[in-house]
Amino acid sequence: MKLIDFDGIDFKIADEALLVKPIRELFRKDRSAKKEEFWKQISYLWFMCDPRSTYQFLIDDEERSAEIIKQEGLGEGWKPSATLKEAMEVYKRQTTTTASLLLEDMRFGLDSIRGLIRKIGKSMSDNPDEEGGMPMKLDKALDSMTKAVDKIPDLAKKLVEAEKALSKDFMDEDKARGAVIKAIGEDL
Numbered sequence: 001m002k003l004i005d006f007d008g009i010d011f012k013i014a015d016e017a018l019l020v021k022p023i024r025e026l027f028r029k030d031r032s033a034k035k036e037e038f039w040k041q042i043s044y045l046w047f048m049c050d051p052r053s054t055y056q057f058l059i060d061d062e063e064r065s066a067e068i069i070k071q072e073g074l075g076e077g078w079k080p081s082a083t084l085k086e087a088m089e090v091y092k093r094q095t096t097t098t099a100s101l102l103l104e105d106m107r108f109g110l111d112s113i114r115g116l117i118r119k120i121g122k123s124m125s126d127n128p129d130e131e132g133g134m135p136m137k138l139d140k141a142l143d144s145m146t147k148a149v150d151k152i153p154d155l156a157k158k159l160v161e162a163e164k165a166l167s168k169d170f171m172d173e174d175k176a177r178g179a180v181i182k183a184i185g186e187d188l
Helices: 021-029 036-049 061-071 082-095 098-126 136-176
Strands: 004-006 011-013
Touching (some): 021 036, 021 082, 098 136
16 A cells, blocks of 8 residues: 655655545544645554654654654654554554565564674673573573574565466456456557
8 A cells, every 4th residue: 555655746645545534534623724634644554654754663652653753743741543553553554564574573573683792792701601691591592593584584585486477367367357447548
């Protein structure tokens, strides 16, 4: 689902986004000429939910939300409305693919590896006399997680290829049934 269009000069809400009831409600509720409150909410929605958001490295939703509110200047005490929360849920469902779920899991795994590395570092400084200063459980867990994460890019690539093939099959099936979209003026 496309949320925002950029025409080279200005941002505009994508037509298909306005087909989604809660997004349409957010748009209609802001009666101002520049729709400033609407754009704040849409910005928050995009930064929180879109897999391409620069804030996705923050795994914890509450931490990500606080950082977005702070960095994007939404104002102290700003909170998403019930309608915005509903729009976020719809947007998440509309933009979720198997590959995006795998990417989310990969980020979670990498965040867990970071945590293990910190534990190992702390263990090494707290127990310098242990063999390498690294407890065996942490070492094995780190090895297992690293091996799993190494496999993810290949899996993601295969998933994307499979999703493209499936989409192509659906498009081919539509064409076989005669579902043809004509260009403007094609009948002339």
